[in-house]
Amino acid sequence: MSVLDQLLVFAFMTGAVASFIGDRRFAGTLLAILYFGQFLLLVKLAPLGYGAQPVVSAWQPALFGEVLVWRMDALGWYFALITVVAGWLVTWYASGEWGQGYRERGGNLGLMHTAVAANVVAMLLLLSSGNLLSLFVGWELVSWAGFLLMVMNGRESGGVSGPAGLRYITYATLGAMALLAALAIAHHASGSFEYIDLIDAVDQMTGPTRVSLVIAFALAFTIKMGLLPFHLWQAPAYAYSPGPGGAFLGAISSRVGLWGLAMVFGSLIGIGRIAGIELIPGWFDLRDVFMWVAALTIVLPTFTALRQNDARLLLAWHGIGQGGYMLLGLAAGDALGTGGGLMHVLNHASYQAPLFLAVFAVMHRTGTSDLNRLGGLVARMPLTFLVMLIGIIGLAGLPPMNGFVSKYLVYISLLRQGEPLLFILAVIGTLGTVLSVFKLLHNTFLGQLRVEHMEVREAPWSMLIPMLLMASVVVVTGTAPGLVLDWVASAQAALGLPVLDHTLGGAAGLDMLWVSGVLVYGFAVGTLLFLSGNKSRRVHQFDNYAGGHFLTAENQYQYSDQFYAGLMHHIGGWYRASFTWAESVVIASVDAMSAAANGFFRRTQAVFLLLLATLGSVAWLLWGVGS
């Protein structure tokens, strides 16, 4: 039994424990310990992150003459690490008061723990898949495990999670079928499901075969990532999952799409070959399609997020947009771009999960995530505020947090490759992110505390510690990005991509140790100035005035409704809901075809049809033989 086998067995055991005793009071704590065990096994596999050879599973079942192989390499290890840590911390989060509250609200805590554990197992199986067949098996398991997590929140979400989950599983099945088509094409070309045989066969493929293979893979993986135009399912599906589950899904689940694309761009087909498929010769190739899709995925969902008034939906829409940065970097293809794109996976997980958890902590205390019904909570939940502050700086991609590093690498890559338009789109996306996350922070924590929230307490430690741990990852890997870049470089090497040249402080001339140092000094100076000034006096928030009026509970000093009214006045017309419209057109056409099919079966002149069919078939055969 290799360490990989131990890890998979251990993960299965965690799932089994969750399904048997997940609803007990101590279950969350026990499960968190088990996840920590998985984490330790991953640490045992850590040499993978520093260039060691892949670890192969001893278990290789053969079915219908095909073998299922599991083998973990540096890329899989990198993603698996994020997965297990996310699973560990969200389970810890749910282990105490949150889980109790969830149960009291009528939620099925045992099922939630089971679903999270199933997601972790499925992800591990997928990320360590060693050939296309095990990839497909893992892929479907991830899809359906995610579905379980999405639809289990029926009552909590007011009944909207069911339709959201159904929409997701329809998109996911479309992706799975595309993957199945890719498998079939690969099997036809190479005679097996092995990666190595496919890599050999790619060169011999005819043009159309190669294009259809790329398209089939891309369709499968972009749907999972929620890239345009297949993004509509993601935000509601993640937002209405039970809190820790939503955090897990938002952090890492959809990134398996990027993992798949990384394999396609890196080892399986190669970004060079994809760039060689020219759509408008000399002007536009298939790689450009990916880059533009990525850039549009950054901009459009981010500005959709700007309009959300539910904190969960706002974050979920940002999750879609952030996927665009990852793909943009990956499709750039050079060491900087792919490094930035891959690094952004960890960075995104490290801030998205605590952001979700912070929102759910606020929900736990106040009962709402409606951004128009919150405010001023910084005085009551300062640590949760700190977590969200760190998280949004990371999400916005500002120094000194880790989100800045990965975005910086992508920007530099774009500029070096002479893609100013894409660079501008990426920056516009960041601008939108800054606006939107400020809205999130402001409407939740700043301004005036609402009367009904006067008695709100800080979130309990069982929820705070996992959030703070995640937030500390944002700070630490922002200050010393080289820690992550080592793993990223190993993943690049495993994929056959150019390897990023980096130091502990960063790459491409960026030294975050220095940047963070300057910021700490600045902060220290500011603190000294603050302390040396007059002593501040705390007053009650209503002991204040604005515009010559005293503030009361009825007359609040809080702008949350129509937060960016001025901005929306200018850009509001751009929101056309075109994708929703396109989706409804597809549904309507399936509906029409379905009605036609139903009509056929309702025909009363069945025998007449039979006669026609007979004559038709006979004529067809006669004609076929005659020609």
Add this chain to the structure above:
Amino acid sequence: MNAIVLPVVLPLLAAFLLPSLARIWSSAARVLGPVLMLVSLCVLWTTWGEHPTPFVVALGGFQPPMGIAFHVDSVAMLFAFLVAGGALLMWPAWTDDDTMPRLAALTLLLVAAATGLALSGDLFNVYVFYELLSVASFGLVSARRTGAAFAAGFRYLVISGFGSVLALLGIALIYLRTGTLNIAHLGQLAPESLADPFGLAAFALLLLGFGVKAELFPVNTWVPEVYAGSSARVAGLLAGVVSKLAVLVVVRMLVVVFPHDETRMLLLILGVVGVLSGELAAWSAKDMRRMLAFSSIGQLGMIFIAFSIPGEAGWVAGLALVLHHLVVKSGLFLIADRWGGALQSLTGAARVSPFTAGLFVLFALSLIGVPPLPGFWAKLQLVIGLVENGNGVYLGALLVFLAATVIEANYLFRLAVAMYAEGASSTVTAPSGGNRIGAAIFAAVLVAAVFLLNPLSEAIDDLAVVGNDATGYMDSLAGGAR
């Protein structure tokens, strides 16, 4: 004479004796059918062990091609086995009331005819058994004696009767040309006497005629009404077992007598249209029975697509799909017994019977083809087979198949999500204990198959070799009959 004729003869005999027996000793009459099924299974099992190679049984001692013969190979045995096993699990005549003798007799008749179809090596015999099957199924379909059942039964009767005429016409054409109806003999004669428009026209007639029971597009318009109107067990038998026998007849003719590109293409195209029309219609079905009926049309379409793939790959995919669909659809129809009403009434049904809802989800997952369930492996064989062919039409069929699976996932899980909707109270009652046990057995078979995939896949590979071996089928004549 050989014991292999017993699974045909015993039910046939019992079907005629049973009404009288029921008057004397009704409880014995009730268990007579299931007991006979068990006997048939035993007979088949021992015969399977004794005769590893294909052999021919000359009925009445007349040697083929003059006499009417049974052709027994492992594929025929498998289907006979499925008939007996399926009928045992889906036995529709457990009722206490006075309909029991009639139902039991008709089911026995159905079983005898279906087993005969599986074993028969002679086209004339095939036709006779097919007619017997039709008569038995007419009776079973309208056994509920409701208006809907009679209307559906009448529609079924008309289409089926017309189909029989077509099949008979095809058989007549073949006989006109060759002077024989022994399938193996036909296979030998076909290259010179039937490989022309005349012969192909005969195949088309056979295809459409036998296609009625195989739910082949476009002669399947009886399916939704009949499955919605008859009892769930009868619907399950027709969809799960009987349809597969008709498929077997068609595919035997295709492989042994008409192995041409044109015939395969006809099967492929009708299969593709069947998949499309079935899955699309199921998408907007308003009740579970009709949904399952349309889904079954789609699945049968997939089976036709699979068998249209030349070579053993097609047989592997086809047999895997046949076995999978038999298990899953039978189980689903058992669930639908009391859950067959409007889909809305099933909202929140998981609270009424969590076990049944769980079974539904399991069957649905396998039907969609989610690994590691058997449905995935069956569909994977189909996909690989289609691409290996490389031909444009087969690739088109692949695309249709993939798109249909998306639609399938949508409508099956629309229902599943509704079943688990919280805060809704369903008006349905839990399925009867017998049906739940039956469905659970099918589910157990499905789950067991996951763990036995390896031996199963080897067995299917062996069966595919036999099924695809046209020369082997023809050579069985030379070996002489027992």
